[in-house]
Amino acid sequence: MRHFRMMAAAVAVSALAAVGSAGTASAKTQIQWWHAMGGALGERVADIAKGFNESQSEYEVVPTNKGNYTENMTAGIAAFRAGKQPHILQVFEVGTATMMAAKGAIKPVYQLMEETGEPFNPDAYLTTVTGYYMTNDGKLLSMPFNSSTPVLYYNKEAFTKAGLDPTAPPKTWPELAAAAKKTQAAGYPCGFTTAWQSWVQIENFSAWHNIPIGTKANGFGGLDTELTINSPAHVKHIQQLADWQKDKTFVYGGRRGDSQALFTNGECAMYMQSSAGLAGITKTAKFEFGAGMLPYWPDIGKAPQNTIIGGATLWVFDGHPAEDYKGVAKFFSYLASPEVQAEWHQGTGYLPITRAAYDLTKKQGFYDKNPDAETALKQMTLNEPTENSRGLRFGNYVQIRDVINEELEAIWGGSKTAQEGLDAAVARGNDLIRKFEKESQ
């Protein structure tokens, strides 16, 4: 709490500084955009803002990097509490329920477009992307910005050495295990590893097999939802992964993207990671690799269904002059234009958010040269999303993901069986969902 107040103060000071410098710069209306994109991605963000600023003369979008996703969100919230909120805040997908519950603090995108009279056609967007961020009656709450979905990267060199077809990644888990045995025999010590274990092995595993993550349509149907990730299918899958650790078919390499080095330095022959990891892997891997769809169990659910997205969207804060919102709406239209989207998609590995951008990329022949870049899109749009594969919306999900991480680590470490660990994750997760329900009343 002490830190929170100090942060709020720091934010207020920097906001004052920004206002001070704005007065001298120009008469343009400034739109503050706080984002969490560092490094090369941060430069892309700056390019987009620059492109918009040059396309018209009334508004100026000012992008500011406020650290990682959590830091950015906390900074935005602290700024709101201090009355100095930015116009646009980038929030990761698991923060959706928190932002949604903040009625009076945010301005939903559909409302923004209505109020400013900006033309807006929700049907132009890819439903698997926007579905995650819509109300139940189909109204868009936040502007999808960077979305990705996990795919299976595999080391083509290892596949060739092991006598496997380097153009045919394994489609099912049993095929993957067989491939792992062969690459291990060919001198690669570890079969596969995974990044973002909760996102890939629990959330996307569920969507891909069309089984629920929670009741009430994965939480879309109301706050009184409960997790169901201790179902027999989940337990079977996680227990199998745990058992596979014995002969190093599976190796756990840490949370988030910490496991990437295991793949790129050639220890693990296969790796499940976000499609947006493509650029980073290309940079560090010294071997040829490909990207296939996530594996599925032929005997669980109705697989393959479609995978769900991760990444972040842009939320609009309330409390600014009406004139500013015109600029925000114009900026969103610019952001969603096929040219901007196609360039963003091709440069970063994130998914395009409109069908037009997808078609444009196809027409430009990008996928002919980079077939792996299309795998994610094909996998995500494989089938029309169901209740189970639209996404998820649970309160306090940022904390719940931590709980799932902890319990999975207990399972990998052998101190709990998959059943015990997942039961505990459900109990602790439900506890947090109840707490959120109470807070939101």
Place this chain on the structure above:
Amino acid sequence: MEKRVVFRNPVLPYLLLAPQLIVTLVFFIWPAFQALKQSVLLEDPFGLRSRFVWLENFEYLFANAQYLDSLSITAVFSVSVAALALSVALYLAVQADRVVKAAAVYKTLLIWPYAVAPAVAGILWLLMFNPTLGILAYALRSLGYDWNHQVNGDQAMVLVVVAAAWKQISYNFLFFLAGMQAIPRSLIEAAAIDGAGPARRFWTIVFPLLTPTTFFLLVINIVYAFFDTFGIIHAVTQGGPAGATNILVYKVFNDGFIGLDLGGSAAQSVILMAIVIGLTVIQFRFIERKVHY
């Protein structure tokens, strides 16, 4: 008769004290008060809805297995860090005190780690023990020991304890060395003439005379382990695996900043405050009595 210097102007002393008082009020008392207030509220992150819930946040904590785990983890962590940092520093100080040649070089080198920021120290140790890339993890593996602190909680605990203690050793070393140099040579020489060996001299003369220093360092080290090790935990394990290194101060941050659970996080910091106040009182009241000044 006691001679006192009295300020003629009644306002002046307060003016002179003001900077210190203001700093204390703004940066310590006020935030502590805010934490107390927040700890009895149930509030959404944006501060839009706030309800007074009595001690519900505290009840929730003490019924929560993870919180109780975090308490015992913190106890293990701080005792280990303090014990390791104090004993190694004392050993090094004794050795450095004896060195005749190039003593300044040794002393300077031993003080260096203190200049390293906690997060940087954490990263250094993390890189050495990274299961994939780390040179020491590699060495351990070639000795037949499978090091993977990302899965094994005990190994993770050992790693953060070593990293945290390593950083504090320099500080302790400085104080021990200064303490030892303040011990009159004549005492030690007299003992030596009476035939006491180095070990005997240490335990019967040096160590008892060092107790004020040791006591002071004990307090400092416990407080260090409770609060200042945040950077190390954040850089090395982030409380994992499976909460094995989730010490109280890290949990406060995690629940408050990552989880945006303000009430729960504030309740935890209030408890943390109480623990540290309690520990310090116990140390001064009971342990200090046994200290020879």
